Amino acid sequence: MKLPKYLRDFLIYLTTITGKSPRTRKEYEYDLILFLRFIKAIEQDLDMKNIHKIDISDVTIDSIKELALEDLYLFMEYCEVQRGNSAASRARKVATLKSFFKYLKGKRRLLEENPAEHLETPKIGKRQPVYLNFQEAQQFIGAVDYQHHSSRDYCMMVFFLNLGIRVSELCSLNLHSINDRMLTVIGKGDKERQVYLNDACLTALENYLLERKPYKGEGPEPLFVSQKGTRFARQTIAKIVKQINQNSVTPKEKLTPHKLRHTSATMMYKAGADIRSLQAILGHSSVATTQIYTHIEDEQIQEVLKNNPFNSL
Template identity: 30%
Template sequence: MEQVPETFAAVLADYERHLVSERDLTPHTVRAYLGDVSGMLAHAAALGSDSLDDLDIRTLRSWLANQQTRGKARTTMARRATAVRVFTAWALRTGRASADAGAQLGSPKAHKPLPPALDQAQARALLEAAAVQADDGSPVGLRDVAILELLYATGIRVGELCGLDVDDVDRGRRVVRVFGKGRKERTVPYGLPAEQALARWLETARPTLAVAGSGAALFLGARGKRVDQRAVRSMVHRRLADVPGAPDLGPHGLRHTAATHLLEGGADLRTVQELLGHASLATTQIYTHVTTERLRQAYQLAHPRA
């Protein structure tokens, strides 16, 4: 975070408290927001501004242009523009500024690549291979199968998965209660294969790994504590390495895969948006490009006059 004048430092401290206590953002997101805003305020101070009322659209555009000359990616610039718009709107709403300077600030359009995803045969091969390897009854193997099945069945984020408690799973209704970004709660259904994998994990394997400090965590690491996101990412990469032709994906790739297969199976965008916990439908629409691209590839392979 860049150094800013004292008048701006006090505002930044208030803004940090707002992000943490009122918006309940993760520490990583809070650091990113504060870093972006402090960079803008340092630029404004260098241009002679010493209060939020001095901010105007020219100052903000000058700051963005400076980012471009320093070689920042379009995605980075778009994120920083968003962070500043959120900050200036908060400053006006709380009476710390008399105008919202960021309201007119546009964002550079990011080139969104199509997210990689497994095809249905590769997803099936991943889950079947993991199940075969878990036939020896090892607790970690059974846990891995349950994690893979749940990630693919629900499309939840890896952080959401690792934060699940045993009571968040309603096995009778086959739904899981998930706390997403901003602690927003949603209920996501899962299928019979995931239920069978969860049953083996909860009834056979979890009790053997549980220790005094396990608490209510649904998934445990080898030492009995709540499983770590890095361990889940490493496991997914390792398991996928055994699937011939599969791209090297992490848990987020399984989230993309779940969304893609839902749309290919006929689910509508609004349903997929709700299941994934996207705040905006625009975020979910990337998956329509994925399915269209697959349709085009299939057409080119199959049609005699493609």
């Protein structure tokens, strides 16, 4: 698909200047292609049912200059009503539009006015993290024995549960990421952090490295290598987690690598980790993100109040 030059330039700006990941760039690209198709469909009275077929290569910057805040509201209404987008999905689109128009006006000087400047973000209800309790986590990790490549899969699951790393971070680990008991993790926005490898991680790692398959690709040697000798993709790791979960004594509904990250964070918080330490371990840029795990404290407080001797009065 041929994109307008100003859109191509913006996407390049995202990765080269702001340091956005390729995945984030694809999300921005998807949102903006949909937005430009919507704008063209409105202008030319095209059928919205065929919006995915609309060519946007001829959407000029002059068309963008004509847009007002009301046009953005109309697009957000379309996303909510016609496409059934959740508040979280619409919030991402708002962030995309704000970033896009800020670039066109502030960086490129292609616009005199920024129609997205006062575009509000939909309110997103706070969602509690879904996680395994300690017994469920033990049963899950015990089910790794049923895997064909159990030492490798066991090591990956131990890393998830002990280090709380993201699946994308696990996939990007290289052999040289390990230095004695320290692991260098590349997080969102290419931010680097050091994570301590505890005894469980070291033992699992030593056992895996004895059986690790040779890497058949190019570039840095990945730590975790697939059966074909390639670097793992996020989707493949998700399938492995699903297989292990299915073999568990008590499978958890829709278990994902991200829920294993939640499990790790929740267990560390329960064990006494302070919020700042947890923020550093998880690689959160804002402590507000880490604070979703403080819901455990509320549960514990409720339990204390229930067990208060005066509760029997």
